[in-house]
Amino acid sequence: MKLVWTYLRLGVLNEMQYRANFFVAIVQSLLSVAVSIAVLALVYSHTDELNGWTESQLLVVLGVQILLGGVIHASVQPNIERLTQEVQDGKLDFALTKPVDSQLIISMRELQLWQLVDVLSGAIVIGVGVSRLQTSVGAGHALAFLALLLIGASLLYCFWLFLATGSFWVINMWFLSDLFEGVYQVGRWPIGVYPGWLRYSMTYLVPIGFAVTVPAQAMTHRLHWETVLVAVGFAAVAFLVTRRFLRFGLRRYSGASA
Amino acid sequence: MSAQESALRSYWDFYLAGMRQRIQVGFQYRAATYMYTVGMLAEPVIYLVVWRTIANQHGGTINGVGAGQIAAYYIVWTVVRTFNIVFTPFGWEWRIREGTLSAQLLRPIHPVHYDMADFAGQKFPWLVMYSPLAVGLALVFHPSLHPRPLEILVFIVAIWGAYVIRSLNHFVLGMLTLFTTRATSVFQIWFLAELLVSGRLVPLSFMPHWAQTLAAWLPFKWTFYFPIESLVGSMSTQTLLTGLLWQCLWTAIGSVLVFVAFRLAIRHYSAVGN
Numbered sequence: 001m002k003l004v005w006t007y008l009r010l011g012v013l014n015e016m017q018y019r020a021n022f023f024v025a026i027v028q029s030l031l032s033v034a035v036s037i038a039v040l041a042l043v044y045s046h047t048d049e050l051n052g053w054t055e056s057q058l059l060v061v062l063g064v065q066i067l068l069g070g071v072i073h074a075s076v077q078p079n080i081e082r083l084t085q086e087v088q089d090g091k092l093d094f095a096l097t098k099p100v101d102s103q104l105i106i107s108m109r110e111l112q113l114w115q116l117v118d119v120l121s122g123a124i125v126i127g128v129g130v131s132r133l134q135t136s137v138g139a140g141h142a143l144a145f146l147a148l149l150l151i152g153a154s155l156l157y158c159f160w161l162f163l164a165t166g167s168f169w170v171i172n173m174w175f176l177s178d179l180f181e182g183v184y185q186v187g188r189w190p191i192g193v194y195p196g197w198l199r200y201s202m203t204y205l206v207p208i209g210f211a212v213t214v215p216a217q218a219m220t221h222r223l224h225w226e227t228v229l230v231a232v233g234f235a236a237v238a239f240l241v242t243r244r245f246l247r248f249g250l251r252r253y254s255g256a257s258a
Numbered sequence: 259m260s261a262q263e264s265a266l267r268s269y270w271d272f273y274l275a276g277m278r279q280r281i282q283v284g285f286q287y288r289a290a291t292y293m294y295t296v297g298m299l300a301e302p303v304i305y306l307v308v309w310r311t312i313a314n315q316h317g318g319t320i321n322g323v324g325a326g327q328i329a330a331y332y333i334v335w336t337v338v339r340t341f342n343i344v345f346t347p348f349g350w351e352w353r354i355r356e357g358t359l360s361a362q363l364l365r366p367i368h369p370v371h372y373d374m375a376d377f378a379g380q381k382f383p384w385l386v387m388y389s390p391l392a393v394g395l396a397l398v399f400h401p402s403l404h405p406r407p408l409e410i411l412v413f414i415v416a417i418w419g420a421y422v423i424r425s426l427n428h429f430v431l432g433m434l435t436l437f438t439t440r441a442t443s444v445f446q447i448w449f450l451a452e453l454l455v456s457g458r459l460v461p462l463s464f465m466p467h468w469a470q471t472l473a474a475w476l477p478f479k480w481t482f483y484f485p486i487e488s489l490v491g492s493m494s495t496q497t498l499l500t501g502l503l504w505q506c507l508w509t510a511i512g513s514v515l516v517f518v519a520f521r522l523a524i525r526h527y528s529a530v531g532n
Contacts, residue, residue, distance in 0.1 A: 020440065027443045034450075038454065042459075046464070170289050172290050174290060175293045176293075178294055178298070179296065179297030181297070182300040183297060185300055185301055185304055186304055188304070189304065195307065197398075
């Protein structure tokens with residue numbers, strides 16, 4: 001924990017050097033949210049509900065997607081991009097030779113603090129969506145929502161790390177961010193909207209259904225406890241598989257540094 | 259051979275060499291190219307599914323556009339999107355910081371040509387990779403696509419026109435980074451405007467009337483909506499040819515802006531180099 005705290009503090013201090021980026025992040029986040037809401041308004045100008053989801057319920061889905069996107073962009077993406085770059089450059093040795101768990105150190109060296117603005121934007125969008133719902137949200141739903149958000153974040157982390165581990169074989173992984181950004185947009189809409197083949201692949205292959213739609217279901221009274229159990233089990237299996245796959249990849253790494 | 263002919267020949271050879279090199283790189287890193295293509299596929303599939311769902315909820319059409327036409331729009335969209343991938347204005351910050359712009363300025367050809375040759379070559383591996391995916395999408399979503407030979411011809415010209423217009427626009431935007439290190443927000447506004455009124459997000463006919471009027475005065479629709487509709491829609495011969503003329507106009511405007519912006523911006527450049 002001491003090590004995690006030290007890296008976190010370093011990341012914050014590093015970002016505090018560039019305070020103006022905070023305002024840039026706010027402008028970007030506001031623009032992004034404004035366009036997303038405009039898209040929702042455009043869709044709902046043609047219909048009253050999308051596959052049973054009302055506009056307010058979809059605001060909650062959108063908010064969860066933005067919030068989790070902020071978490072990913074702040075903490076997961078920069079670390080994973082550094083990992084793939086270091087594999088390509090042969091500089092990963094510097095992390096591997098440290099006397100701590102490799103996965104831990106690989107996953108916490110970078111923090112882009114200002115990206116967390118999206119967490120705030122997402123929370124506001126969720127709040128607006130919930131306030132416009134016909135039904136009230138109880139403490140149980142809110143707790144389930146927070147727990148499922150954590151599970152969702154860990155699933156997305158596992159997905160990123162699993163893909164990045166491919167860099168031990170593919171080497172050139174410049175496409176990783178583009179691939180994730182493209183696929184992550186699927187989460188802007190409830191997973192049930194998509195046809196079966198896409199719904200299952202975006203739930204079990206790319207866990208966006210579990211990460212975004214399931215927490216939103218908790219806030220919109222659509223959640224079944226069976227879904228929670230499957231999400232918890234799936235997250236545990238995903239974490240173990242990702243960890244084993246990373247270790248398998250690391251065994252292949254030969255390094256290139258002097 | 260006159261001096262002008264010789265210069266044109268040199269540019270032609272330069273573009274061919276640049277494209278050939280990029281095609282080879284694209285096929286060398288096949289896995290990376292394929293994964294990128296798959297990532298790019300998500301955006302049109304999302305739009306397609308959402309609008310098709312709405313169409314199906316309302317008797318199969320939205321504003322008179324059927325589900326099959328919506329499917330065709332977004333499948334062709336992906337080809338057009340591929341051609342709209344150009345050097346990002348964000349990349350100029352990196353070029354300045356790393357000093358690679360200094361090296362580019364020493365070369366005898368304007369930097370815009372390097373990017374245009376490079377990204378033009380990228381289109382071919384992407385198209386090869388996308389073809390089987392397009393067949394898969396067609397089997398799943400049943401597009402309604404029956405183009406005339408003239409429409410196919412105009413489409414082929416229009417996607418390259420879109421590529422040139424977007425390259426020039428992004429080059430001009432990129433020049434902002436020589437004036438300020440905070441140009442990112444401006445880029446974001448540009449991209450969001452493009453998303454809304456280019457036909458990238460939805461066919462423009464689904465947009466409110468004021469948005470369609472606004473789109474007519476901006477370059478964006480000539481890079482997305484027009485190329486797609488030239489193949490998918492049922493435009494008259496006159497509309498098709500007028501569209502190509504509009505693309506020529508925006509290419510001319512973009513070229514002048516690149517010339518002016520580059521001359522102004524480069525005066526602010528203090529070299530960082532290696």
